[in-house]
Amino acid sequence: MSLKLGKLIYTGKAKDVYETENPDRVIVKFRDDITAGDGEKKDILQLKGYYNSLISSKLFEVLEAAGIKTQYIGLLEPGYMLAHKLEMISLEVITRNIAAGSLLRRFPFEERQVFEKPIIQMDYKSDEYKDPMLNDDIAMALGLITAEELNDLREITLKINKTLKDFLETKGIILPDFKIEFGYDCEKNIVLGDEISPDTCRYWDIETWDVLDKDLFRQGDSGVMDAYKKVASMVLDDEDLKKWGLNEI
Template identity: 50%
Template structure:
């Protein structure tokens, strides 16, 4: 498999065409952004950590019956994945209060939610990725009611699997973002699962071990990513 022309470059990844139909190569970058790109920087070897963490978690989910776009890890920064028709919705699963949920509800950061809250955001940089309800999604024709139900049920199952996995490694899965696409008619998990897309806290100290350390200038960003990597691979 050879990497050919660049198809897309985002904030954290590049996607390249390959000589295998329906397969692309994803390169994980060290670039870091926050607040819809308003804050920018770099985190040393973030791409290496995120590629390895995503590989481990995609394999975990596949073993539990969740279809993902993952095929293989090619080297430290590159994954071969299936090319999907991406659904323009970010699916956010929240187990504890943090980030925008704290601002919107007034609940204290860290409050344990009585049930997982699933939110849907329109993946649109120009609009700032706004939070949508089902009526908005129907009007914008972003997904059918049947697909929305499938997104929610799949996200719920992923949450159960990941909470157990991280809990065994003394990590609290506070919340996380998922992106899905279609391969034909099949719903498939895409993007990545990493400290870029998850809030992860140490179970004992509640120390933040994710991109919030970059967002909030907490320091120790590289160390946090590599601590998560070590625990995930343990």
């Protein structure tokens, strides 16, 4: 695998997507830009893209090993992921195991309330409309997805949740909630895309319940990159840490 970027086809708030020589494949570049509050709070944090690409790659590998279809083909080098090109579905699929964040602002849940049955929430992915929460009828009326696909998405998402939660627990991390995005590959399969990183998940240290994710940035804390680095060192195998020189940073 070599790093030869084709045409830039999409540039988002934290990643760029490039074409490759193969029309069904893209290179996802993880940038150092970090945003919160619908892009109102912005910064550039050195090495964020590096850590997020390593963490995402590891978690995609764990999901692939559990039989879940993902975009992931390989990490070309830190920051650059080779992936299946997807036609993205404009949904943010959020899974909640423990009450945190916007859920507490919108509903009378207790902080850190544990949900025996995970909550799956779907938001309309649209900066213009500020990612509003959907229900099934609205999602279908908008033509985002069919009833059958909604059922499939829920089933896949629950499997992803269980796989990630169990894996992260073995690494000393609690997974209170996370956001994922899906798309269709060239054979019209529904495939997990985008990223699974501290930008898109809540991660808490299992021992101390310390926050290890983008909430630190939202709160204006200075230790954001230390936390992302800690997640990378907790999640990756020694072999990967050595391969990507993480021990030396």
